Amino acid sequence: MSGPRRFQFPWRSRQDIRNDVDDELRFHLETRAQELVASGFSADDARLQAAREFGDIEDARQYMRHVDGSIETRRRQRDYVGELRQDLRYSLRSLKAAPAFTIVAILTLALGIGANSAVFTVVHRVLQAPLPFPNADRLVRVWTAKTDGSFTQASVSAVDLDDWRANRKQIADLGGWWFADGASGMDMTGHGAPARVSAAFVSPGFFSTLQVGAELGRLPRDNEMVRGGDDRVVVLAHGYWLRNFGGNSNVINSAVLLNGESYRVVGVMPQTFAFPSPHAEIFVPFSVIPDGATPRIRPVRIMDVVARLKTGVSIGQASAEMKGITRALAAQFPDANAAWGDATVMSLHEAVTGSVKTSLMLLFSAVSFVLLMTCVNVASLLLARASSREREMAVRVSLGATKGRILRQLVTESLVLAMAGGVLGSVFAAALTRGLVLLAAGQLPRAEEIHVDGTTLLFVLGIALVTGVLFGTAPALRSSAVNLRGTLNASSRNTTGGHTRLRSALVVTQIAFAVVLAVGAGLMVRSFDRLLNVNVGFKPDHLLAVNFNINTERHGDTTWQRYYSQVLDRVRATPGVMSAGASQYAPYRGMGERNSFVPLDYVVHAGEDRPSFPTQRVSDGYFRTIGTPLLSGREFLPTDRKGSPPVLIVNEAYAKKFFPEQDVVGKIVSPDGKNPITIVGVVGDIRQSAIARPAEPLMYLSNLQNGRVKVTLVSRTMADPLTMTNAIRNAIWSVDRDQTITSVFTFDDVVNESLARPRMLTILFGIFGTLGIALGGLGIYGVLSFLVSARRRELAVRIALGARASSVITLVLRRGLLLAFAGVVLGLGLALALARFAASQLYDITPTDPLSYGLVTCLLLVIAALASALPAFRASRVAPVTAMQSD
């Protein structure tokens, strides 16, 4: 359109258009008829003539209506865009005019949105994104299960696995592996320093099921993975290949020595392949494990199984098939399998992520509560702003702005705020995501796949829109319903009632959310405190551990134990070392191989497995060094060596299981009912697998008698253990200056690492809880300050009439505490309802832990009282005269 902006008629309706077109046509026809009459036509003839000259009137009428309708539609759209631009401009101007409000609101939103998006990113990448395999949704895990349902996820024997694979129909392929972090490994010699290499022993079908090819070389063929085949082949993991072979492609087809035998390197896996664990360094056919180590019989169930479903086959169908095959095997081989006639099938994705699902979802709920609170907070800021803008709104209404128009402009303002918060929030999100991954410290599966991506940004956009509408609508609705006369005529004191009610409701909501967050934090902190006070079975302070592998080529296949003793002696002689001992694995770093040493008279019932327990090789003085109490008998001695009678030390859990109420020392046990071993000592329980898991039966062999070359040498030092690192290393090198040392760490580190996940939850919940309480306190403070300033006149009158300061203070305080109390009651109910979802993440604390709930209640009430105190004090200082004059 032309020229300066013209005043426009309001939009024309369909009916308006119809009438306009009719009027225009009628004007034409009548005017023409009049003219004709003037030139001598009769009235009727004139009308007919006019119509004749016109042509097809009805066609023209329809055409004009149609064209006018589309003109009108376009005009509406233009107006709408124009108004939107106007709204935007106006919003920016009015936000710029209130910089303090704008900055606080945007920062609050950015925090809420950023934290939410960061946790969302982690949740999405870990829990929702598909696993890095082709058609990963068709991969499942399969376990054997006890027929009576008492155990549903057991490993499978290599023999049963072969039968599963042979009988499969709806399953495209199926493969198994044995991998135990820190326990399944092979000694690699002849390539640099000898080292224990973490190995996954895999069955035929393992690679073909996952459908991941080798990056270099090839995968083992089926005939290379079976007994009698050419099975001395090994595939390297990418990282291991880079670290130990310098990423050299000549490694393919070269030979390496594993457990003293020659193996051909056939392939290297791609970098993205981290299955079954990122710690698996080599992949070796399961068939190479000799029967002497792990008999290939049905009762030895040690393999984990992954299967790929054929297209269109559901997990339920696959499960039915596996159950059928397993039941048939149980009927066919009742001696071994009668008790194991069932199978469990679960999607691989669920199996991989299941362990962190609960903690991540808890975090996500907590952070969503934080976001809700920020919404409520900004809503309440907007309301406060709304009451000071009431006159502005009234003026706009009186100048002709409709309620809808004002509403739209206010919502636009909220959306502008939300979008700004979103932009800043995505910056926060990127930083927070990295922080979260660091904080999770290896406790998060698939952590290497976590990064902020398009999905995160989409989420930020979505959540910014939703929050904008959430926090903007209620205040906007209230403000647009301006009481015109009241506002323009007189002071604003009559119009604040509604605002106060709405703000009070918001504050109650805020407190309720704060209670939920604080209870969550309380439970986590209490649970973490319990964990910190767990008796782990050793005294971790002042313990330095040094990891190394003994090179049997240098020190002799049969004589390396002498070197081992020499090293121990030198370290013990080092000034500053109080005592030293050695084991295979530090706590939480490995369990040791499982052996089934049981009493000679122990009866294995039909369908039951021979019980087996982790066994570690330790030196003399190990338990004294790490501070584990010797309950009876003796520790190993340097004389417990090859050739002397075999001896065993067991822990308390073992003693209680097999020899309750008896003197255990001197009892004879055996791995097979033939070779006897004498128990010479009982030590206190060490929580070897995880800090939160009570000790299971454990056994210890003398490393001089039945040794392993992997050594964790532990020294108890007088000073800070890390300051002793050099002295202890030098002591080792004084025996063999070429001894490579794999790692050095303190036992305190070990304990800290094992607490990483609960610590992460505790820290994050702590932050969210504190944030919640702070926002809740601010909310109360805000609404009371507002109330006091809105009721200044009333308070002034009271004071003028002789009310004492204390009664005014009580008035305001009571109001604040009432709000807090309502919020706390609501929040406690909500927390009680939600807490059970946290149960699995709590250690030794019930989700209804009264102390947590009690403390939170007290804390919030105290915060509420403090937040009310300042407004209350201000109320009592209202000067009657100025207050009454100011309006």
Added chain:
Amino acid sequence: MAKEPMDLLQGTLDVLILRTLAWGPMHGYAVTRWIRERTGDTIQIEDAPLYKALHRLEKAECVLAEWGLSENNRRARFYRLTPAGRKQLKAGEAAWRRYASAVFAVLEPSA
């Protein structure tokens, strides 16, 4: 201009209307009278296509329509040329002259 393909007549009508409105704003009836008087018996133009063209031109933002009072004090819809319409008129006139001279060139090859 309107988006639908135009035959010669339609284009012609548009130019005639725009040329007429170049004298000043007028209502539909006046437009039809003006064009009728000048084309006389040579071209028989009914009113209906003229009105359709007027509205089409309004949609194309070549003219602006507003209600006003006619000479006989009745409510009438007045059309006014917009700058876009003026431009369109110039282009249409030029096109017409080119067209006509092309036709003449055929009809009077010696000229």
